[in-house]
Amino acid sequence: MDYISLAIEAKKKKDFNLAIKYYQKQIVKKGVTIKVLQSAAKTYYLNKQKDLALQFYLASAHLYLHLEFKKFKKGDEYVRDLLDAVPKDKANQFPHMIGDLLYYTAALPKHVGHTYLDDKEVFKQEPDFKDYAEIYYAQILGDGSVQSKFESIRITPKEFEDIELNRYIPMGYQVLRNQIYWDKIDEVEVLRLYIV
Numbered sequence: 094m095d096y097i098s099l100a101i102e103a104k105k106k107k108d109f110n111l112a113i114k115y116y117q118k119q120i121v122k123k124g125v126t127i128k129v130l131q132s133a134a135k136t137y138y139l140n141k142q143k144d145l146a147l148q149f150y151l152a153s154a155h156l157y158l159h160l161e162f163k164k165f166k167k168g169d170e171y172v173r174d175l176l177d178a179v180p181k182d183k184a185n186q187f188p189h190m191i192g193d194l195l196y197y198t199a200a201l202p203k204h205v206g207h208t209y210l211d212d213k214e215v216f217k218q219e220p221d222f223k224d225y226a227e228i229y230y231a232q233i234l235g236d237g238s239v240q241s242k243f244e245s246i247r248i249t250p251k252e253f254e255d256i257e258l259n260r261y262i263p264m265g266y267q268v269l270r271n272q273i274y275w276d277k278i279d280e281v282e283v284l285r286l287y288i289v
Contacts, residue, residue: 096122100132105236109140125284127153131204135233138208145288146208151272152283154201158273159281162191186266188275195269202265203257204233209268210261225261228253 100115116133123129134149165172172194179193187193195201211226224246231239243250274286 097129097132100136101235104136104139105234107139107234109136112136113140120284125152125156127157130156130283131201134204134208138204138211139230139234143208143212147205147268147272148287150201150205150208151269152287154195154205154269155273155278155286156281156283157201158189158191158194158278159283161194162189162278165191187270187273189278191278192270192273192275195266199258199262202262202269204265205268206257206261206263206265210264224248225253225256 096115096119100112100119103109103112103115113133113136116129116136119129130149130153134146134153137143137146137149161172165176175197176190176193179196183196184193187195207226207229210222211229216223216226228239228242228246228248231242243253274280277286280286
């Protein structure tokens with residue numbers, strides 16, 4: 094049975110608890126993967142369970158970095174080249190050298206930034222963030238409603254992208270820098286580290 098497809102359909106129908114059950118079944122059936130962790134994190138976000146969403150994003154980041162560090166230790170030239178190509182002003186910003194690989198993906202810090210900033214307390218101080226949260230919610234829901242959100246909020250996709258680039262992604266990097274268990278990057282049991 095394809096639990097991922099079932100989870101995606103349940104998510105689109107806003108049956109988030111069912112979607113989460115399907116992701117759990119996928120983990121039991123096939124094991125923990127970055128994709129399942131990130132998909133579950135998005136579903137927890139949609140279900141207003143932001144603490145769990147953040148934990149699953151952190152687990153996915155840790156798993157990604159663990160796997161890449163394992164390749165690096167075996168002499169993988171592609172990983173070494175990626176690390177060498179990180180611009181000098183961006184290098185060594187994380188407690189572990191393998192963290193530099195996070196600069197090749199804006200998606201993960203964006204999701205982490207939204208999980209962290211899309212919050213009632215932030216909305217009180219910066220009301221526009223509520224609108225940005227609604228757009229992001231529509232994006233990850235994947236039900237086709239995002240365009241109408243852009244229109245009703247009167248913001249273009251480019252303007253939203255710029256806001257994410259300047260506010261959400263930097264916050265996501267900061268959270269990743271501060272909350273990943275860098276001293277345990279050799280450990281692969283990410284559910285135990287971040288969820289349990």
